[in-house]
Amino acid sequence: MEKTTIIAIAGASASGKSLFASTVYQELVAELGGRGIAILAEDAYYRDQSHLSFEQRQLTNYDHPAAFEHELLVEHLEQLRNGQPVDMPQYSYKTHTRTDSTIKVQPGRVIMVEGILLLNDPKLRKLFDISVFMDTPLDVCLLRRVLRDVEERGRSIQSVADQYEETVRPAFFEFILPSKQFADLVVTRGGQNEIAIDLIKSKIRQLLAE
Known part of the structure; x- marks a missing residue:
């Protein structure tokens, strides 16, 4: 069986993880085709909260490790490494729980996963062959988070500010x-760091060519 390499991209909320991962993924898919590369998001593994009222869901600390079903993410990464497809959950930031839909993720030679707490979990760390940490100043992350949550997630500026300060x-x-x-590579300037993007792309090309 061909070896599967799992690459983790971690860092603060709004540090540029998703942009970095999606840029690497999209550019390589355009260059090499989609076969052999897959991508997952830690956010998809927020715990299902459909048993709670909306008011109770709003009280959850979404930046705490307990908010994530990391055990399911570990299971899915192990399945992908063993050549089995997985059904990645989908999460709604507006309802604060999972939706009824999933996305089928096919196994590949390279699996990328991005999220804030990937390197915090010892069981996940054992699965990562390459770990990247996005080192972006917190004031930049806050500005990006305000814009994102207000424009894309229907939040008020006050609620974003309160959540930032409290959790x-x-x-x-x-x-x-x-x-x-625990990172092998620390990246500044988030998803706009073209040198770091090229380094990861080169490594993935090498892995796919082996």
Whole structure:
């Protein structure tokens, strides 16, 4: 069986993880075709909260490791590594729970996964062959988060500010920043760092050519 390489891209919320991962993925798919490369998002593995009222869901700390069903993500990554497709959950930021739909992810020689707390979890870390940490200043992350949550997720500026102060910033210093030590590559300037993007693309090309 061909070896599957799993690449983790971690960092603070709005640090540029998704842009970095999607840029690498899309450029390689355009160059090499979609076969052999797959991508997952840690956000898809937020725990299902359909048993809670909307008001109760709003009280969840979404920046705490307990908010994620990491055990399912571990299971899915192991399945992909064993050549089996998985049904990745889909999560709604507006309803704060999973939707009824899933996305079929096919196994590949290279699997990329991006998320804030990937390097915080020892069981996940054991699965990663390459770990990347997006090192973006917190003030930049906050500005990006405000724009994203207001424009894309229907949030008010006040609610974004409250959440940032109460959970996002504390969680960054407690869980996310300490996980930086486990990264093989620390990337500045987020998804706009073309040198880092080219490095990862080159590595993936090498892996696919082996």
